């Protein structure tokens with residue numbers, strides 16, 4: 426397989442490595458990954474995360490195993506096991522379906538390697554296209570609120586929603602970002618803040634429950650977020666807390682955009698109610714661990730509700746920024762998303 430390098434995933438000279446996003450920003454540790462078990466652990470623990478990136482990491486691993494002589498049966502098992510690691514982000518299913526097709530070819534090793542390479546390179550291009558369309562929505566002087574991490578760390582390219590912000594800053598300058606810290610795993614406070622600093626884009630970190638008062642004070646011009654799965658009717662799942670922002674944006678009359686590539690579209694899912702939402706470990710809510718230390722603040726056995734994602738209904742979305750253009754409510758109601766796949 427050719428060398429493929431992204432911010433937090435790389436395949437170089439026969440070695441697949443993943444940057445441990447759970448330890449960022451204070452420790453930058455790369456893990457070599459050579460087995461299905463290792464990749465499953467990296468995905469489930471969110472060391473590798475972000476809807477597009479988990480699909481790409483799993484794909485590169487399968488291609489690596491194919492090159493090392495894994496049998497068709499072993500590759501089929503690998504694809505099935507990796508696909509089951511996280512249920513909500515559809516990019517993973519999209520990538521695993523493409524690999525299953527490649528596995529049907531007589532020269533399946535060549536086909537799997539070519540598919541993994543294509544998926545990786547395509548993701549870079551999809552990010553670029555979303556950013557180009559989305560940057561047109563942003564004006565110089567805008568204060569943009571975002572949630573979770575949707576940047577280069579989460580994709581092979583410059584990112585989805587954060588890629589739009591990056592492109593807008595490059596084109597118009599003078600953009601300021603309100604970064605939701607994004608409880609419970611703090612992808613905003615740890616990863617988005619890290620990326621904005623690296624890109625020298627001015628930002629201010631807030632706790633998730635501060636967004637309402639900022640909006641009421643007229644300090645948020647636009648909200649841009651990513652997605653893990655967009656249903657045919659435009660409803661979409663994204664990091665838990667996104668729906669709160671959409672309701673607040675509607676109340677305060679603030680434009681609310683979702684940015685995602687075609688690989689995040691799931692036209693077989695009719696509406697948001699049909700999206701399976703990943704439930705995560707209660708320890709993530711009772712306390713924290715990782716590069717931010719170890720702390721347990723809730724009673725050890727506190728009953729916890731910890732969905733990783735929530736669903737935002739299409740009626741609260743101002744625009745869907747995809748790699749093929751920007752779609753509004755009337756486009757979506759007339760079936761524009763459903764027609765894209």
Ligand SMILES: CSC[C@H]1O[C@H](OP(=O)(O)O)[C@H](O)[C@@H]1O
Nearest residue numbers: 474475476575579585651663664
């Ligand atoms: C551009 S990635 C979309 C997405 O991935 C995130 O989830 P996680 O950190 O759990 O993998 C989040 O929902 C982002 O918007």
